[in-house]
Amino acid sequence: MLYKNFISFDNNIDVRESLFSGQSFLWNTLDYNGSYYASILGGVIILIRQVSCREIEVIASDNLINGYVINDFISQYFSIDVDIKSSLTDCIEYRYTGLWSVLQGYFSIKVLRQNPYETLITFMCAQGIGMHLIRRQVSILTHIYGEKKSITLFGKEIILHSFPTPERLSSVDPLVLSACTNNNRIRATNIVLAAQAVADGKIDLQALANPAIPLAELRNTLCRNRGIGYKIADCIALFGLGRFDAFPIDTHVQQYLATWFNSTTALRPLTPARYLLLDAEARTFLNPELAGYAGHILFHCWRKEVKKLRSF
């Protein structure tokens, strides 16, 4: 049994750019009458098609996800409650007019509220390698350790693999898991340890989802785990814990801070101390409460417009 819904939004939403801008590595593209994007959310198979700039079609294998009806869950997933323009201060509109005009095409990208555990593991796989490779590694991970699920759509069987549970990853030999971490055994070991910590409750992601926790404290807590530094911690916070104030700084962010915002700090190698400096700098021209939201828009814009990179 499939449940089919249409969801309308008050503002433009770009589903493809949102799902494939490098915040999730768990979506597939299927081509039928137009493109369907497929994944598994909370154990439920979800297919999404963009109908118009403000409407999407959702096909789901269940009418409830984590206790929410589909429309409510998807609206929350795409953070339609957030006004992107409020993440950027007026300073950008008036002082960086060229950038402001290019950014117009990126305001329909939404930052996703994803599963914290899945975000934690996928971003631990994403260190110092290209997005194409990250996507492939995560795909291998789900194929080997995930659960196979399928539905039939338009008379054709669609096969997907769920994300492996913490318990499943806990028992994997790091040497074997390294097939999913670019053969890097250290990272594979760290991922197994993190999965164990989640399974044991030593990493309590539900508790960390409390928005009252100060960002620095959240980051430091996550960083106590091997393989998680400031950047990965901020990614987990931003994409997995709905902390849109978290501002992950990677090689691309460093580049646009230097080029677009004339940061001299960003010209030098990124040490932990400079990471915190850049974080503070960025909050002077971004809305601190939505710094990471703005950062993701800028990040994607930089990669596409300047670096001419593809995210998939």
Next chain:
DNA sequence: CTCCAGGTGGCGA
């Protein structure tokens, strides 16, 4: 061949 890709941690000064 060289350089870079959504980094982290260990080391010596």
Next chain:
DNA sequence: TCGCCACATGGA
């Protein structure tokens, strides 16, 4: 605290 290096592979 800072600079340098290993980790590992693939694509431009």
